[in-house]
Amino acid sequence: MRASGADPVLAVDVGGTTIKAEITDAAGDVLGSGSVPTPPGAAAFDAVGELGARLLAELPAAQRDRMMRAAVILPGIVDPVRSLAVFSSNVGWRDVKVGNRFRDRWNMPVLIEHDVAVAGWAEWRFGAGRGCDDVCVLILGTGISGTLSVGGRLVRGAAGQSGEYGHIPVRHRDGLRCPCGNVGCVETIASGAAIARAYTARTGREIPGAETVFEVMDRDPEARAVIADAIDALAEGLFGVIHATCPELIVLGGGLARAGAVLSDALQDRLHELLYVAPAPRVVLGEFGVRAGLVGAARYARSGTLE
Incomplete structure (x- = not known):
């Protein structure tokens, strides 16, 4: 089934201590959510993949088949064009190639971005700013x-x-x-x-x-x-x-x-x-508090741009 702007999206926010994820529909209603502690180093990416896969598995099949896109937002220095997690001093990774690991695991297009760029964009465009x-x-x-x-x-x-x-x-x-x-x-x-x-x-x-x-x-x-x-x-x-x-x-x-x-x-x-x-x-x-990253990631997954 071809995705449309009304289909659900998966948003994942990788924080220094916790990885949070939500699946939301076009109205912003949460269809599924979860969180896990952030493992140190590149192991955090395995935890992201497992958390996203679990939330998708918990969805009714009709909603899972209509998933539009996912966005994973990462701390530190991020190169979205090369899909590269360049450096995170707090989590402890350097030059991790994200590539298609999430796309292949979740069977949908996946965007990556800097967590604060997305959270700040959300507060500026849609929240307190x-x-x-x-x-x-x-x-x-x-x-x-x-x-x-x-x-x-x-x-x-x-x-x-x-x-x-x-x-x-x-x-x-x-x-x-x-x-x-x-x-x-x-x-x-x-x-x-x-x-x-x-x-x-x-x-x-x-x-x-x-x-x-x-x-x-x-x-x-x-x-x-x-x-x-x-x-x-x-x-x-x-x-x-x-x-x-x-x-x-x-x-x-x-x-x-x-x-x-x-x-x-x-x-x-x-x-x-x-x-x-x-x-x-x-x-x-x-306005969004600690959910700014998830709110922004969902909007980014839906629009595909930080405009």
């Missing part, structure tokens, strides 16, 4: 990355990828070593994992994640100090982007954005304090 031509979307989670749209166009860069905001050095003389090899990257201070590590280093108390630091900051001065340092690093990392392109809006997404207004308001205030030449953009929370 819709209607604005100049928007910076930051995805804050295991790592930090984002997208920039200027004049109504998504900036991709000469290599087809941009937005590695987490690897802008802001403490390059006395900072921590980043998995990317540099020192003092924004990601070593302001990612969820970095916030949790910094709080433990200050207090000696092990915590499950950065959410705990936000929860106790009202009554814990050490938590406030860690969050203030993270906000400062985010603001400094955005300086060049803001001065060069003057975005009207910064959208915060990813798991760390679940902290809510305490995060967006603090970053807004810090930008107002630090910026003298370029106007401070508004800072808002994303």
Whole structure:
């Protein structure tokens, strides 16, 4: 049966800790979903194949036969043209040829793309940034990355990828070593994992994640100090982007954005304090939250383009 724009699509979001997948119809209704922990290295691709195959097997035959296309979005550096997962410092792969492994496993066309490019595109075009031509979307989670749209166009860069905001050095003389090899990257201070590590280093108390630091900051001065340092690093990392392109809006997404207004308001205030030449953009929370990648991947699978 020939696929049409109304047929279901499979969206897979490979995160630093979890692989999530959904099958959705043209209305965006979820027909099937699942998740598995992300194995280290190239084994993550085997887990993607197995998760997608399981969701497809659980569909009624009539829906499975009408599957239109799949999109798999990957962290790190991705070359969609060559279907190559170039590098991921968080998951730990380098130069993995994706090729046709998913197409052959799932029996449908499969697109691959950069996870944050797709998530940021979704927030810009269909979520919190819709209607604005100049928007910076930051995805804050295991790592930090984002997208920039200027004049109504998504900036991709000469290599087809941009937005590695987490690897802008802001403490390059006395900072921590980043998995990317540099020192003092924004990601070593302001990612969820970095916030949790910094709080433990200050207090000696092990915590499950950065959410705990936000929860106790009202009554814990050490938590406030860690969050203030993270906000400062985010603001400094955005300086060049803001001065060069003057975005009207910064959208915060990813798991760390679940902290809510305490995060967006603090970053807004810090930008107002630090910026003298370029106007401070508004800072808002994303509309899709941690589902931005899946929402974007489904729309990308359906349209075949990030336009």
